[in-house]
Amino acid sequence: xxxxxxxxxxxxxxxxxxxxxxxxxxxxxxxxxxxxxxxxxxxxxxxxxxxxxxxxxxxxxxxxxxxxxxxxxxxxxxxxxxxxxxxxxxxxxxxxxxxxxxxxxxxxxxxxxxxxx
Numbered sequence: 109x110x111x112x113x114x115x116x117x118x119x120x121x122x123x124x125x126x127x128x129x130x131x132x133x134x135x136x137x138x139x140x141x142x143x144x145x146x147x148x149x150x151x152x153x154x155x156x157x158x159x160x161x162x163x164x165x166x167x168x169x170x171x172x173x174x175x176x177x178x179x180x181x182x183x184x185x186x187x188x189x190x191x192x193x194x195x196x197x198x199x200x201x202x203x204x205x206x207x208x209x210x211x212x213x214x215x216x217x218x219x220x221x222x223x224x225x
Contacts, residue, residue, distance in 0.1 A: 109133075109134050110132075110133070110134035110135055110205075110214050111131075111132070111133045111134055112130060112131075112132050112203050112204075112205055112214050112215060112216035113130065113131050113132075113203075113216055113217070114128060114129070114130050114201065114202065114203045114216045114217065114218060114219040115128070115129050115130075115131075115219060116128040116129050116219060117201060117219030117220045117221045118220075118221070118222070119222045119224065120193055120221070120222070120223055121193075121223070121224070121225050122193060122194060122195060122223055122224075122225055123192060123193065124193050124223070125189070125190060125191045125192075125193065126190045126193065126221060127187060127188070127189050127190070128144065128187065128188040128190070128201055128203075128219060128221075129185055129186075129187055130142070130144070130185060130186045130187075130188075130203030130216060131183075131184060131185050132184045132185070132186075132203075132205055132214075133184065135184075135205055135207075135212075135214070137181055137184035137205075138161060138181040139161050139207060139209075140161060140205045140206060140207050141158060141159070141160045141161055141205075141206045141207070141208060142158070142159050142177075142179055142186040142203070142204065142205055142206075143155060143156075143157065143158040143159075143203070143204040143206065144156040144157045144158070144177060144186075144188045144201055144202070144203060144204075145201070145202045145203075145204060146197075146199035146200065146201045146202065146221075147199055147200050147202070147218075148196075148198060148199040148200075151199075153202065154168065155168055156168050156171055156175065156188070156201070157171065157175055157176075157177035157188060158177070159177045159178070159179050159186065163179075165177055170196075171190075171197075174190065174191050174192045174193075175188060175189065175190050175191070176188070176189040176191075177189075186203065188201070190221070193221075193223045194223060195223045195224060196223075197221060197223050198221060198222050198223050198224070199221060200218040200219065200220050200221075201218060201219050201220075201221050202215055202216055202217075202218045203215070203216040204216075
């Protein structure tokens with residue numbers, strides 16, 4: 109059974125930092141591309157950051173220079189370090205595991221990030 113579980117969300121003041129974690133089980137983690145997406149109220153879900161199985165990384169323009177994605181294949185976990193947070197970063201953050209060869213695609217339940225004073 110595949111499980112994708114996010115953690116680390118919460119309430120933070122503007123300019124603050126958070127680190128999100130996403131633990132995967134039931135998949136061969138090292139062959140999956142991992143991504144963080146977010147969805148704000150009334151908006152579509154958007155890609156925040158993605159790291160492929162080979163380590164290639166891309167970020168949304170809105171988070172470049174502030175967010176860092178990384179993965180630990182031994183722990184089957186992907187991280188999103190978020191610095192200099194802004195109110196517009198407020199959203200539910202979702203973790204995605206995707207295998208481009210098999211086209212298997214899995215989502216977590218999401219973790220709420222709220223940036224507010």
